[in-house]
Amino acid sequence: MALEVLVVDDEQDIRELVAGVLEDEGYTTRSAADADSALAALAERRPSLALLDVFLRNSRLDGLELLDEIKRRDPSLPVLVISGHGNIDTAVAAVRRGAADFIEKPFQAEQLLLLVARATETERLRRENASLRAQFGQDEELTGASAAINTVRATLKRVAATGSRVLVSGPAGVGKEVAARLLHIWSPRASAPFVVVSAARMTPERVEEELFGVEEGGQLARPGMLEQAHGGTLFLDEIADMPLTTQAKILRVLTDQSFTRVGGTRTVKVDVRVVSATSRALQGEIAAGRFREDLYYRLNVVPVHLPPLAERREDIPALVEHFVARYAAERRVPTPAVSEEAIAALQSYEWPGNVRQLRNVVERTIILAPGDRLRVIDIDMLPPEVLSDQVKLAPGEAARSIMGTPLREARETFEREYLRVQIRRFSGNISRTATFIGMERSALHRKLKSLGLADNRDEGE
Numbered sequence: 061m062a063l064e065v066l067v068v069d070d071e072q073d074i075r076e077l078v079a080g081v082l083e084d085e086g087y088t089t090r091s092a093a094d095a096d097s098a099l100a101a102l103a104e105r106r107p108s109l110a111l112l113d114v115f116l117r118n119s120r121l122d123g124l125e126l127l128d129e130i131k132r133r134d135p136s137l138p139v140l141v142i143s144g145h146g147n148i149d150t151a152v153a154a155v156r157r158g159a160a161d162f163i164e165k166p167f168q169a170e171q172l173l174l175l176v177a178r179a180t181e182t183e184r185l186r187r188e189n190a191s192l193r194a195q196f197g198q199d200e201e202l203t204g205a206s207a208a209i210n211t212v213r214a215t216l217k218r219v220a221a222t223g224s225r226v227l228v229s230g231p232a233g234v235g236k237e238v239a240a241r242l243l244h245i246w247s248p249r250a251s252a253p254f255v256v257v258s259a260a261r262m263t264p265e266r267v268e269e270e271l272f273g274v275e276e277g278g279q280l281a282r283p284g285m286l287e288q289a290h291g292g293t294l295f296l297d298e299i300a301d302m303p304l305t306t307q308a309k310i311l312r313v314l315t316d317q318s319f320t321r322v323g324g325t326r327t328v329k330v331d332v333r334v335v336s337a338t339s340r341a342l343q344g345e346i347a348a349g350r351f352r353e354d355l356y357y358r359l360n361v362v363p364v365h366l367p368p369l370a371e372r373r374e375d376i377p378a379l380v381e382h383f384v385a386r387y388a389a390e391r392r393v394p395t396p397a398v399s400e401e402a403i404a405a406l407q408s409y410e411w412p413g414n415v416r417q418l419r420n421v422v423e424r425t426i427i428l429a430p431g432d433r434l435r436v437i438d439i440d441m442l443p444p445e446v447l448s449d450q451v452k453l454a455p456g457e458a459a460r461s462i463m464g465t466p467l468r469e470a471r472e473t474f475e476r477e478y479l480r481v482q483i484r485r486f487s488g489n490i491s492r493t494a495t496f497i498g499m500e501r502s503a504l505h506r507k508l509k510s511l512g513l514a515d516n517r518d519e520g521e
């Protein structure tokens with residue numbers, strides 16, 4: 061998909077010249093002669109770059125004002141500014157106000173192409189990354205820069221080459237498998253297979269057949285995952301769910317790299333690195349007699365802990381950006397920006413399902429977003445489950461006191477409080493509040509009036 065440049069200039073000659081130069085180089089272009097048509101073009105579809113002349117005749121806004129407006133609507137859209145000769149002050153002001161760079165008239169085609177390539181570099185890389193990731197269908201990176209994630213990444217890098225066994229702990233959906241995969245990729249075993257076996261939701265017999273394979277009549281009927289992982293890494297997920305008998309067999313694999321298949325007598329030798337994961341505290345399982353202590357020490361040579369997402373909220377913006385880019389690429393739409401309000405809401409949610417839940421929320425939001433609104437993901441596009449916590453975060457005094465009042469009064473108090481919070485969330489905009497809470501705008505007006513909330517509220521302020 062070509063990168064698109066929106067060219068905004070009041071002079072037709074310049075528009076055509078610039079568009080010609082860019083199109084020869086493989087960009088697609090659209091042009092606008094004034095600020096309002098530029099804003100309309102941006103609303104229609106997000107380009108990869110806007111190129112603005114600072115001096116716009118017959119336009120409601122001049123170039124710098126238009127720059128401010130674009131940055132207000134879409135802070136991450138790169139903007140390049142064209143300034144008149146000797147107008148260096150304006151150009152510098154533009155950069156200070158968020159332009160990526162400026163170019164002075166008259167300019168050479170090469171100069172323009174260089175600046176455009178530089179300003180669209182991030183977008184180009186993001187697309188490449190996203191499409192690569194979509195192609196391989198999995199994330200092979202541990203997104204995030206919190207202290208916890210940095211420590212995990214550093215530990216994985218350090219032990220990848222050594223072949224030491226690693227036990228990854230942390231609740232469901234926190235990225236344990238991602239960590240194990242990285243360890244494999246960074247290890248000398250990277251070109252051999254990475255094989256996953258999860259003991260969760262499998263009967264004890266099934267687990268053993270999966271792991272060790274099956275022999276019938278002295279013949280190999282089905283190879284197990286251990287054999288398939290030969291030379292590579294075996295990831296044992298939810299190790300605490302392994303039955304005790306299986307644990308004894310795994311211990312043997314760890315001590316002398318051999319096992320027998322289900323229904324078989326022959327000893328099979330393998331060379332695998334075992335990485336295991338658990339969402340439960342194994343010490344407790346050992347104390348309860350459900351987990352072998354000797355196996356625990358064999359598996360837990362290097363412990364790696366991934367804390368719940370709610371304990372490293374600073375990773376949320378990067379994760380959101382990562383998933384937005386990925387799902388936008390999958391849906392073949394330009395990567396939308398995410399409003400600060402939406403990021404703040406995502407950061408204040410508890411995420412009981414951790415990164416997996418966040419991934420699903422982003423995916424759902426992008427799938428459900430009407431195409432023309434995909435330019436920016438805003439707070440009202442997030443699923444209610446994420447937003448309901450916000451309300452909990454700010455319960456008014458009134459909401460706490462309803463228990464001692466008759467139902468009718470309690471309901472009114474609740475409605476008043478609920479609507480107050482919702483309206484504040486949408487900065488007083490009644491239409492957006494109504495859409496979000498699933499009411500007709502006029503009905504919401506009547507409701508607010510009956511609750512005495514309508515008096516000094518200004519429509520859409």
Ligand SMILES: Nc1ncnc2c1ncn2[C@@H]1O[C@H](COP(=O)(O)OP(=O)(O)OP(=O)(O)O)[C@@H](O)[C@H]1O
Nearest residue numbers: 199201202203204232233234235236237238415416
């Ligand atoms: N730091 C991260 N960066 C990028 N993607 C991540 C990160 N952490 C988790 N994910 C993604 O979240 C999803 C869940 O991660 P993963 O399967 O590794 O979790 P898990 O801890 O192994 O969960 P479970 O124990 O439920 O299997 C995956 O799609 C994974 O790609």
